[in-house]
Amino acid sequence: MDKPYCACATPPGVSGIAVIRMAGEGSASVADKVFRIVRTAGDAKTVAEMPGYTLAYGTFIDPSDETVIDGVMLTRFCAPHSYTGEESVEISCHGGLTVRQEILRVLLENGARMAGPGEFTKRAFMAGKLDLSQAEAVMDVIAADSELALRAAESQLSGSLKQQVEEISASLYMQLAHFELFLDEIEDEDDGESKIRYAEELERSACAKLKSLTDSYRQGRILSERMKIVICGIPNSGKSSLLNCLSGYDRAIVTDVPGTTRDTLEVVTSIRGIPVKLIDTAGIRKTDDVVEAIGVDRATAAIGEADIVLWLVSSDEEEKTITGLIDPILTLPRETKIALLISKSDTTDEESVKKQENKVISLISGKGYSRKPDLCASLSSATGEGLPEIEGFIRKAYDEMGSASSSELLLTNRRHFEVLSSALDKVEKSIAALRSGDPLEGPALLLRTALEEVGEITGKTVSDTLVDTIFSRFCVGK
DSSP, X not given: OOOOEEEEOSOSSOEEEEEEEEESTTHHHHHHHHEEEEEESTTOOSGGGSOTTEEEEEEEEETTTTEEEEEEEEEEEOTTSSSSSSOXXXXXXXXXXXXXXXXXXXXHHTTOEEOOTTHHHHHHHHTTSSOHXXXXXXXXXXXXXXXXXXXXXXXXXXXXXXXXXXXXXXXXHHHHHHHXXXXXXXXXXXXXXXXXXXXXXXXXXXXXXXXXXHHHHHHHHHHHHOEEEEEEESTTSSHHHHHHHHHTSOOSOOOSSTTOOOSOEEEEEEETTEEEEEEEOOOOOOOSOHHHHHHHHHHHHHHHTOSEEEEEEETTOOHHHHHHHHHHHHTSOTTSEEEEEEEOGGGSOHHHHHHHHHHHHHHHHHTTOOOOOSEEEEOBTTTTBTHHHHHHHHHHHHHTTSOOOTTSOOOOOHHHHHXXXXXXXXXXXXXXXXXTTOOXXXXXXXXXXXXXXXXXXXXXXXXXXXXXXXXXXXXTTO
16 A cells, blocks of 8 residues: 655745645554644544544654654545545644654654655546646646736636636537548548538637637736846946836846946846736947947847837937847837837936937838837836836736736646647648548548647646656645
8 A cells, every 4th residue: 555645735944834734545544643632623532533624733743752743733634525535634833944844754754655746736636636737727826926827827727728628629529520420421522511511610619719729828928937028228228227116126236337237137026917027138239348248149139039128218319329229129020019218307308308209210210110119108217207108018018919808718838838739730730621622531530639639738638757747847745
């Protein structure tokens, strides 16, 4: 018989309480060796006698010498009504490092073993408590660092993706059943009417739903990977000051000396509910300084990978330096949003700010670009002018990636996106083959492959190797 497995379910560090979780057949027996009940509901004298979902206060001891390690609360769960579907206990103890280490040591010495990474959730998946998409959402909930990321993770944990995938699978099974039913009956290969009908039904059902899901990844990706916002401009244009304002604290060194920032500096934060990575870059200019030149190259590379570029131009910046940044910024893909910010607006008047803005727009047109910045605004990091517009611009850029509806399911997991994209490709090829009048064997094979791929989302057709790989990324206590 496999031993019960245990781990600390709370993160390292000192805290008021910590939770030690133990699950598997025999958990109550191990607990009875090390836990003495002081008070509990009913007349239970041992953990094994406690009903499920009840709690007891008592002492955790080392039975080798009866030493009391801590006063703890123990919660009892009976199979199959537990997270993993097995009998289990959770021990709430004081949150000191030594207390936790001693409790784990005693459990291991009295019949338990250490849990593997993600073993609790893996057992829940294997017991049918969660499908694979819900199991992966557990870690997304833990890792969520913004309101929208948490909302998306909770949606998948509640089974929204599972439901969508099951509907897609049902549609594919129905079409495949039609194919199989008529495969032997249709002798006339020119019978295109039925094939067109099958193609139209596939487009309305499975194809439309798959496309809706894969399209949502453009927005959902931001919630898991963060929106990359690059702040660029020439030296001393106010980039580091803006980074500090948007991040809410003095992360970057700010001086009047051009070239203070000589490398990219990254800060992760949340703006209007959107998880973002702010990247302060070295001032872009020609330089003979080897170190600064490396920083300029990294700044240019960062611009090319950005979701949003905040281009700072000071109100007195010369035409020559403005022109030097037009090409790397205006040649970005249309999906990359560009904000032109006339910085240090508190040091000049409104007319000068507008004049500088018009100069930049004129220089862009003069270089042959029809595209203009998506936002033009004045900025003062000293007074806060322009900051609400920038934050609103960031939120709008996110919303334009997809629907802003809070009820819409968003794909946030790259594995899900790649699997469903591959399934969509198979379905689209099947539709094209049907419209071309090809024999049904080809479309049927494509749909079978698509079904297998869709099943990888929920775990119906997933390999043991992939399951092990997914859960190996989990923390030990989950």
